[in-house]
Amino acid sequence: MADDAPALTFQAVRCGTLFDGTGAEPVRDAVILIGDGRVAAAGPAASTPIPPGAAVLDCHDRFVMPGLIDAHSHISIVPGLGDQIGQLRQRPVPQALRATANLRRDLAAGTTTMRVMTEVDFLDVEMRDAIGAGVIPGPRLVVATRGITSSNGHGRVHDSFDGPDEIRRGVRENFRRGADIVKIFATGGVSSPGTTLKASVYGRDEIRAAVEEADRAGSYVAAHAHGGPGLRLSIEEGVATIEHCGLATDDDIGLMIEKRTWLICTFSIFMHATGIEQGDGREPAIMDKLRAARRVVEEAFPRHLASGVRFAVGTDSMHGLLPFELETLVRFGVSPRDALLAGTRWGAEACRLDGDLGTLAPGKRADLIAVDGDPLRDIRALQRVTHVVKDGQLQAGPGLALCAPTTRRDER
Protein backbone atom coordinates (compact mmCIF):
# COMPACT_ATOMS: atom_id res chain seq x y z
CA MET A 1 0.00 0.00 0.00
CA ALA A 2 1.30 3.42 -0.96
CA ASP A 3 0.21 4.80 2.42
CA ASP A 4 2.61 2.51 4.24
CA ALA A 5 5.59 3.32 2.04
CA PRO A 6 8.51 4.69 4.05
CA ALA A 7 9.71 8.23 3.56
CA LEU A 8 12.58 7.88 1.12
CA THR A 9 14.83 10.71 2.06
CA PHE A 10 18.31 11.03 0.64
CA GLN A 11 21.43 12.88 1.71
CA ALA A 12 23.21 12.45 -1.61
CA VAL A 13 22.48 11.82 -5.28
CA ARG A 14 25.11 10.33 -7.54
CA CYS A 15 24.64 11.75 -11.07
CA GLY A 16 25.90 10.45 -14.43
CA THR A 17 25.55 14.00 -15.71
CA LEU A 18 24.50 17.01 -13.65
CA PHE A 19 22.73 19.93 -15.35
CA ASP A 20 22.21 22.31 -12.45
CA GLY A 21 20.22 25.01 -14.26
CA THR A 22 22.59 27.82 -13.25
CA GLY A 23 24.01 28.17 -16.74
CA ALA A 24 27.17 26.23 -15.83
CA GLU A 25 28.36 23.52 -18.22
CA PRO A 26 26.95 20.06 -17.44
CA VAL A 27 29.23 18.05 -15.12
CA ARG A 28 29.91 14.36 -15.72
CA ASP A 29 30.16 12.05 -12.72
CA ALA A 30 28.73 14.49 -10.18
CA VAL A 31 27.28 14.45 -6.68
CA ILE A 32 24.51 16.49 -5.06
CA LEU A 33 24.54 16.64 -1.26
CA ILE A 34 21.22 17.30 0.47
CA GLY A 35 20.46 18.51 3.99
CA ASP A 36 17.04 19.41 5.40
CA GLY A 37 15.46 19.03 1.98
CA ARG A 38 17.80 21.55 0.41
CA VAL A 39 20.90 21.36 -1.75
CA ALA A 40 23.98 21.56 0.46
CA ALA A 41 26.52 21.18 -2.36
CA ALA A 42 26.64 20.08 -5.99
CA GLY A 43 29.68 19.40 -8.14
CA PRO A 44 32.16 16.85 -9.52
CA ALA A 45 32.25 13.62 -7.51
CA ALA A 46 36.00 14.05 -7.01
CA SER A 47 35.55 17.30 -5.10
CA THR A 48 32.15 16.58 -3.49
CA PRO A 49 32.73 13.62 -1.16
CA ILE A 50 29.71 11.73 0.13
CA PRO A 51 29.79 11.55 3.96
CA PRO A 52 30.07 8.00 5.35
CA GLY A 53 26.68 6.43 6.08
CA ALA A 54 24.73 8.89 3.91
CA ALA A 55 21.64 7.52 2.14
CA VAL A 56 22.56 7.72 -1.55
CA LEU A 57 20.22 7.79 -4.53
CA ASP A 58 22.21 6.14 -7.29
CA CYS A 59 21.62 7.85 -10.64
CA HIS A 60 25.16 7.24 -11.96
CA ASP A 61 23.76 6.34 -15.39
CA ARG A 62 21.21 9.17 -15.52
CA PHE A 63 21.02 12.82 -16.54
CA VAL A 64 20.06 14.75 -13.41
CA MET A 65 18.51 18.23 -13.53
CA PRO A 66 16.22 20.48 -11.49
CA GLY A 67 12.56 19.43 -11.17
CA LEU A 68 10.33 20.83 -13.90
CA ILE A 69 8.20 23.91 -13.30
CA ASP A 70 4.82 24.02 -14.98
CA ALA A 71 4.10 27.75 -15.03
CA HIS A 72 0.47 27.40 -16.11
CA SER A 73 -1.93 24.58 -15.42
CA HIS A 74 -5.25 23.69 -13.83
CA ILE A 75 -5.48 20.72 -11.53
CA SER A 76 -9.04 19.49 -12.12
CA ILE A 77 -9.33 19.84 -15.91
CA VAL A 78 -8.59 17.22 -18.58
CA PRO A 79 -8.89 19.05 -21.95
CA GLY A 80 -9.43 15.81 -23.89
CA LEU A 81 -12.76 15.36 -22.07
CA GLY A 82 -14.10 18.58 -23.59
CA ASP A 83 -16.10 21.50 -22.17
CA GLN A 84 -13.47 22.76 -19.75
CA ILE A 85 -15.80 25.27 -18.09
CA GLY A 86 -18.35 22.48 -17.59
CA GLN A 87 -15.62 20.41 -15.94
CA LEU A 88 -14.88 23.27 -13.55
CA ARG A 89 -18.58 23.41 -12.62
CA GLN A 90 -18.65 19.88 -11.23
CA ARG A 91 -19.09 19.27 -7.53
CA PRO A 92 -16.00 19.65 -5.32
CA VAL A 93 -15.47 15.99 -4.42
CA PRO A 94 -15.31 14.64 -7.99
CA GLN A 95 -13.09 17.64 -8.76
CA ALA A 96 -10.72 16.76 -5.95
CA LEU A 97 -10.55 13.12 -6.99
CA ARG A 98 -9.80 13.99 -10.59
CA ALA A 99 -7.22 16.53 -9.49
CA THR A 100 -5.48 13.92 -7.35
CA ALA A 101 -5.08 11.62 -10.36
CA ASN A 102 -3.97 14.49 -12.61
CA LEU A 103 -1.32 15.66 -10.16
CA ARG A 104 0.14 12.16 -9.83
CA ARG A 105 0.58 12.12 -13.58
CA ASP A 106 2.30 15.51 -13.53
CA LEU A 107 4.60 14.53 -10.70
CA ALA A 108 5.58 11.23 -12.33
CA ALA A 109 6.44 13.11 -15.55
CA GLY A 110 8.88 15.33 -13.65
CA THR A 111 6.85 18.38 -12.61
CA THR A 112 7.77 19.27 -9.03
CA THR A 113 6.19 22.74 -9.00
CA MET A 114 3.04 23.95 -10.69
CA ARG A 115 1.31 27.31 -10.89
CA VAL A 116 -2.45 26.72 -10.87
CA MET A 117 -4.24 29.30 -12.96
CA THR A 118 -7.93 29.07 -11.97
CA GLU A 119 -9.99 26.61 -10.00
CA VAL A 120 -13.43 26.78 -8.40
CA ASP A 121 -14.41 26.37 -4.72
CA PHE A 122 -10.82 27.15 -3.66
CA LEU A 123 -9.99 23.56 -4.55
CA ASP A 124 -6.45 24.62 -5.39
CA VAL A 125 -5.88 26.01 -1.89
CA GLU A 126 -7.04 22.73 -0.33
CA MET A 127 -4.91 20.67 -2.70
CA ARG A 128 -1.84 22.88 -2.18
CA ASP A 129 -2.15 22.49 1.58
CA ALA A 130 -2.87 18.73 1.39
CA ILE A 131 0.23 18.16 -0.73
CA GLY A 132 2.29 20.37 1.55
CA ALA A 133 1.14 18.31 4.55
CA GLY A 134 1.94 15.01 2.81
CA VAL A 135 -1.70 13.87 2.65
CA ILE A 136 -1.51 13.26 -1.11
CA PRO A 137 1.42 13.26 -3.53
CA GLY A 138 1.79 16.03 -6.08
CA PRO A 139 3.88 18.94 -7.25
CA ARG A 140 4.27 21.94 -4.98
CA LEU A 141 1.39 24.25 -5.96
CA VAL A 142 1.20 28.02 -6.32
CA VAL A 143 -2.43 28.98 -6.74
CA ALA A 144 -4.57 31.73 -8.26
CA THR A 145 -7.96 30.45 -6.95
CA ARG A 146 -10.86 32.14 -8.79
CA GLY A 147 -10.01 33.70 -12.13
CA ILE A 148 -10.87 37.39 -12.38
CA THR A 149 -13.11 37.62 -15.43
CA SER A 150 -15.97 39.81 -16.60
CA SER A 151 -19.64 38.88 -16.94
CA ASN A 152 -19.25 38.26 -20.66
CA GLY A 153 -15.64 37.07 -20.59
CA HIS A 154 -13.75 33.87 -21.35
CA GLY A 155 -13.01 31.73 -18.31
CA ARG A 156 -16.19 32.59 -16.43
CA VAL A 157 -17.35 29.68 -14.29
CA HIS A 158 -19.56 31.05 -11.49
CA ASP A 159 -18.18 34.38 -10.33
CA SER A 160 -17.49 37.43 -12.43
CA PHE A 161 -16.11 40.84 -11.61
CA ASP A 162 -17.05 44.02 -13.47
CA GLY A 163 -15.53 47.41 -12.82
CA PRO A 164 -12.49 48.30 -10.72
CA ASP A 165 -14.33 48.05 -7.39
CA GLU A 166 -15.60 44.51 -7.97
CA ILE A 167 -12.17 43.50 -9.20
CA ARG A 168 -10.53 44.89 -6.07
CA ARG A 169 -13.02 43.03 -3.92
CA GLY A 170 -12.53 39.79 -5.88
CA VAL A 171 -8.75 39.99 -5.66
CA ARG A 172 -8.84 40.79 -1.94
CA GLU A 173 -11.24 37.92 -1.23
CA ASN A 174 -9.06 35.53 -3.21
CA PHE A 175 -6.07 36.52 -1.10
CA ARG A 176 -8.07 36.17 2.11
CA ARG A 177 -9.05 32.64 1.08
CA GLY A 178 -5.45 31.64 0.36
CA ALA A 179 -4.54 32.71 -3.18
CA ASP A 180 -0.85 33.22 -3.89
CA ILE A 181 -1.27 35.19 -7.11
CA VAL A 182 -3.91 36.84 -9.32
CA LYS A 183 -5.14 35.50 -12.66
CA ILE A 184 -7.09 37.87 -14.87
CA PHE A 185 -8.76 37.06 -18.19
CA ALA A 186 -7.91 39.98 -20.47
CA THR A 187 -9.01 38.51 -23.82
CA GLY A 188 -11.14 35.70 -25.22
CA GLY A 189 -9.87 32.15 -25.56
CA VAL A 190 -9.76 29.10 -27.80
CA SER A 191 -11.94 26.68 -25.87
CA SER A 192 -15.06 28.83 -25.47
CA PRO A 193 -17.24 29.24 -28.58
CA GLY A 194 -18.52 32.78 -27.86
CA THR A 195 -15.30 34.78 -27.60
CA THR A 196 -12.63 35.71 -30.09
CA LEU A 197 -8.94 35.59 -29.25
CA LYS A 198 -8.57 39.34 -29.62
CA ALA A 199 -11.80 40.31 -27.85
CA SER A 200 -10.80 42.69 -25.08
CA VAL A 201 -13.05 42.34 -22.06
CA TYR A 202 -11.46 44.62 -19.47
CA GLY A 203 -10.63 48.30 -19.72
CA ARG A 204 -7.43 49.93 -18.54
CA ASP A 205 -8.82 50.98 -15.15
CA GLU A 206 -9.94 47.42 -14.43
CA ILE A 207 -6.60 45.83 -15.27
CA ARG A 208 -4.82 48.54 -13.31
CA ALA A 209 -7.04 47.82 -10.27
CA ALA A 210 -6.00 44.15 -10.33
CA VAL A 211 -2.31 45.02 -10.66
CA GLU A 212 -2.51 47.53 -7.78
CA GLU A 213 -4.27 45.10 -5.45
CA ALA A 214 -1.83 42.29 -6.23
CA ASP A 215 1.10 44.61 -5.75
CA ARG A 216 -0.22 45.78 -2.38
CA ALA A 217 -0.43 42.16 -1.26
CA GLY A 218 3.18 41.52 -2.35
CA SER A 219 2.07 39.44 -5.30
CA TYR A 220 1.54 39.93 -9.03
CA VAL A 221 -0.94 39.46 -11.86
CA ALA A 222 -0.85 36.83 -14.60
CA ALA A 223 -3.07 37.70 -17.56
CA HIS A 224 -4.71 35.31 -19.96
CA ALA A 225 -4.20 37.28 -23.20
CA HIS A 226 -3.86 36.18 -26.80
CA GLY A 227 -3.64 39.47 -28.67
CA GLY A 228 -5.23 42.82 -29.47
CA PRO A 229 -6.02 45.63 -27.01
CA GLY A 230 -6.42 43.34 -23.98
CA LEU A 231 -2.89 42.07 -24.42
CA ARG A 232 -1.57 45.58 -24.96
CA LEU A 233 -3.30 46.98 -21.87
CA SER A 234 -2.03 44.09 -19.76
CA ILE A 235 1.58 44.73 -20.74
CA GLU A 236 1.26 48.49 -20.33
CA GLU A 237 -0.34 48.21 -16.89
CA GLY A 238 2.42 46.00 -15.49
CA VAL A 239 1.02 42.47 -15.57
CA ALA A 240 3.95 40.18 -14.73
CA THR A 241 3.25 37.19 -16.98
CA ILE A 242 1.22 36.93 -20.18
CA GLU A 243 -0.35 33.52 -20.62
CA HIS A 244 -0.65 31.99 -24.12
CA CYS A 245 0.07 35.16 -26.14
CA GLY A 246 -0.97 33.33 -29.34
CA LEU A 247 -1.69 36.39 -31.48
CA ALA A 248 0.97 38.79 -30.17
CA THR A 249 2.47 41.07 -32.80
CA ASP A 250 6.17 41.85 -33.00
CA ASP A 251 5.32 45.24 -31.50
CA ASP A 252 3.63 43.58 -28.51
CA ILE A 253 6.67 41.38 -27.98
CA GLY A 254 8.91 44.48 -28.23
CA LEU A 255 6.93 46.12 -25.43
CA MET A 256 7.14 42.94 -23.35
CA ILE A 257 10.92 43.00 -23.70
CA GLU A 258 10.98 46.66 -22.63
CA LYS A 259 8.69 46.05 -19.64
CA ARG A 260 10.40 42.71 -18.78
CA THR A 261 7.07 40.89 -19.02
CA TRP A 262 7.24 37.09 -19.11
CA LEU A 263 5.70 35.12 -21.97
CA ILE A 264 4.19 31.84 -20.77
CA CYS A 265 3.92 29.44 -23.71
CA THR A 266 1.16 26.82 -23.61
CA PHE A 267 1.48 24.76 -26.79
CA SER A 268 0.18 21.29 -26.05
CA ILE A 269 -3.43 22.18 -25.28
CA PHE A 270 -4.06 23.37 -28.82
CA MET A 271 -1.31 21.55 -30.70
CA HIS A 272 -1.40 18.07 -29.20
CA ALA A 273 -4.02 15.69 -30.60
CA THR A 274 -5.27 14.80 -27.11
CA GLY A 275 -5.99 18.44 -26.21
CA ILE A 276 -8.84 20.73 -27.28
CA GLU A 277 -8.98 18.94 -30.62
CA GLN A 278 -9.96 15.69 -28.93
CA GLY A 279 -12.23 17.35 -26.39
CA ASP A 280 -14.05 20.00 -28.38
CA GLY A 281 -12.96 19.43 -32.00
CA ARG A 282 -16.50 18.61 -33.09
CA GLU A 283 -17.57 22.21 -32.42
CA PRO A 284 -16.85 23.98 -35.71
CA ALA A 285 -16.44 27.40 -34.05
CA ILE A 286 -13.79 26.03 -31.68
CA MET A 287 -12.02 23.97 -34.37
CA ASP A 288 -11.78 27.05 -36.62
CA LYS A 289 -10.15 29.05 -33.82
CA LEU A 290 -7.84 26.15 -33.09
CA ARG A 291 -6.63 25.87 -36.68
CA ALA A 292 -6.13 29.61 -36.94
CA ALA A 293 -4.17 29.67 -33.67
CA ARG A 294 -1.93 26.81 -34.80
CA ARG A 295 -1.14 28.57 -38.09
CA VAL A 296 -0.27 31.87 -36.42
CA VAL A 297 1.81 30.29 -33.66
CA GLU A 298 3.79 28.10 -36.08
CA GLU A 299 4.60 31.21 -38.08
CA ALA A 300 5.25 33.73 -35.30
CA PHE A 301 6.71 31.85 -32.33
CA PRO A 302 10.07 30.95 -33.88
CA ARG A 303 10.52 34.73 -34.21
CA HIS A 304 9.12 35.61 -30.75
CA LEU A 305 11.26 33.03 -28.98
CA ALA A 306 14.40 34.40 -30.67
CA SER A 307 13.48 38.03 -29.90
CA GLY A 308 14.97 38.23 -26.43
CA VAL A 309 11.60 38.14 -24.65
CA ARG A 310 11.77 36.12 -21.42
CA PHE A 311 9.74 32.93 -21.64
CA ALA A 312 8.68 29.87 -19.67
CA VAL A 313 6.17 27.08 -20.34
CA GLY A 314 2.95 25.60 -19.01
CA THR A 315 0.84 22.59 -19.93
CA ASP A 316 -2.51 24.32 -19.34
CA SER A 317 -3.99 21.07 -17.92
CA MET A 318 -2.27 18.66 -20.33
CA HIS A 319 -1.13 16.57 -17.40
CA GLY A 320 2.23 14.89 -17.83
CA LEU A 321 3.01 16.74 -21.05
CA LEU A 322 5.53 19.34 -19.90
CA PRO A 323 8.20 17.51 -21.94
CA PHE A 324 6.04 18.10 -25.05
CA GLU A 325 6.11 21.84 -24.31
CA LEU A 326 9.91 21.77 -24.23
CA GLU A 327 10.04 19.68 -27.43
CA THR A 328 7.88 22.30 -29.11
CA LEU A 329 10.29 25.05 -28.04
CA VAL A 330 13.10 23.11 -29.70
CA ARG A 331 11.00 22.57 -32.82
CA PHE A 332 10.59 26.37 -32.94
CA GLY A 333 14.35 26.90 -32.89
CA VAL A 334 15.16 27.16 -29.16
CA SER A 335 18.35 25.28 -28.18
CA PRO A 336 17.82 22.20 -26.00
CA ARG A 337 19.80 23.95 -23.25
CA ASP A 338 17.48 26.95 -23.28
CA ALA A 339 14.44 24.66 -23.42
CA LEU A 340 15.64 22.96 -20.22
CA LEU A 341 16.15 26.38 -18.63
CA ALA A 342 12.63 27.43 -19.70
CA GLY A 343 11.30 24.37 -17.89
CA THR A 344 13.34 25.03 -14.74
CA ARG A 345 15.13 28.27 -13.83
CA TRP A 346 13.15 30.58 -16.09
CA GLY A 347 9.89 29.03 -14.91
CA ALA A 348 10.97 29.74 -11.32
CA GLU A 349 11.87 33.33 -12.22
CA ALA A 350 8.58 33.89 -14.08
CA CYS A 351 6.62 32.58 -11.07
CA ARG A 352 8.87 34.57 -8.65
CA LEU A 353 9.99 31.39 -6.95
CA ASP A 354 13.66 31.62 -7.91
CA GLY A 355 14.75 32.28 -4.33
CA ASP A 356 13.93 28.64 -3.60
CA LEU A 357 13.58 26.79 -6.87
CA GLY A 358 14.71 26.37 -10.45
CA THR A 359 18.39 25.45 -9.99
CA LEU A 360 20.41 22.95 -8.01
CA ALA A 361 22.59 25.61 -6.41
CA PRO A 362 23.38 25.34 -2.68
CA GLY A 363 20.48 26.58 -0.55
CA LYS A 364 17.77 25.78 -3.10
CA ARG A 365 15.15 23.14 -2.42
CA ALA A 366 16.32 19.67 -3.46
CA ASP A 367 13.80 19.24 -6.27
CA LEU A 368 15.35 17.17 -9.04
CA ILE A 369 14.62 14.62 -11.72
CA ALA A 370 16.69 11.88 -13.33
CA VAL A 371 16.31 11.18 -17.04
CA ASP A 372 17.28 8.12 -19.07
CA GLY A 373 19.22 9.71 -21.94
CA ASP A 374 20.68 13.13 -22.68
CA PRO A 375 18.01 15.78 -23.34
CA LEU A 376 20.73 18.22 -24.44
CA ARG A 377 21.35 15.91 -27.38
CA ASP A 378 17.76 14.80 -27.93
CA ILE A 379 15.09 16.72 -26.03
CA ARG A 380 12.71 13.74 -26.37
CA ALA A 381 14.76 11.97 -23.70
CA LEU A 382 12.71 14.03 -21.22
CA GLN A 383 9.82 11.65 -21.89
CA ARG A 384 11.88 9.11 -19.91
CA VAL A 385 11.93 10.59 -16.42
CA THR A 386 12.91 7.74 -14.08
CA HIS A 387 13.21 9.44 -10.66
CA VAL A 388 11.46 12.44 -9.16
CA VAL A 389 12.74 13.98 -5.94
CA LYS A 390 10.99 16.84 -4.11
CA ASP A 391 12.49 18.45 -1.01
CA GLY A 392 15.05 15.65 -0.96
CA GLN A 393 12.40 12.91 -0.87
CA LEU A 394 11.88 10.37 -3.62
CA GLN A 395 8.37 10.82 -5.05
CA ALA A 396 8.51 8.51 -8.05
CA GLY A 397 11.08 5.96 -9.16
CA PRO A 398 11.63 2.41 -10.36
CA GLY A 399 9.99 -0.12 -8.08
CA LEU A 400 8.05 2.51 -6.14
CA ALA A 401 4.30 2.52 -6.00
CA LEU A 402 3.65 5.58 -8.11
CA CYS A 403 4.23 8.68 -6.09
CA ALA A 404 3.92 7.29 -2.57
CA PRO A 405 3.07 9.93 0.00
CA THR A 406 6.18 10.88 1.88
CA THR A 407 4.79 11.87 5.25
CA ARG A 408 1.52 11.30 7.00
CA ARG A 409 -0.85 13.51 8.89
CA ASP A 410 -3.86 11.76 10.30
CA GLU A 411 -6.13 14.75 10.72
CA ARG A 412 -6.22 18.04 8.93
Ligand SMILES: [Zn+2]
Ligand atom coordinates in the same frame (compact mmCIF):
# COMPACT_ATOMS: atom_id res chain seq x y z
ZN1 LIG B 1 -5.28 27.99 -18.53
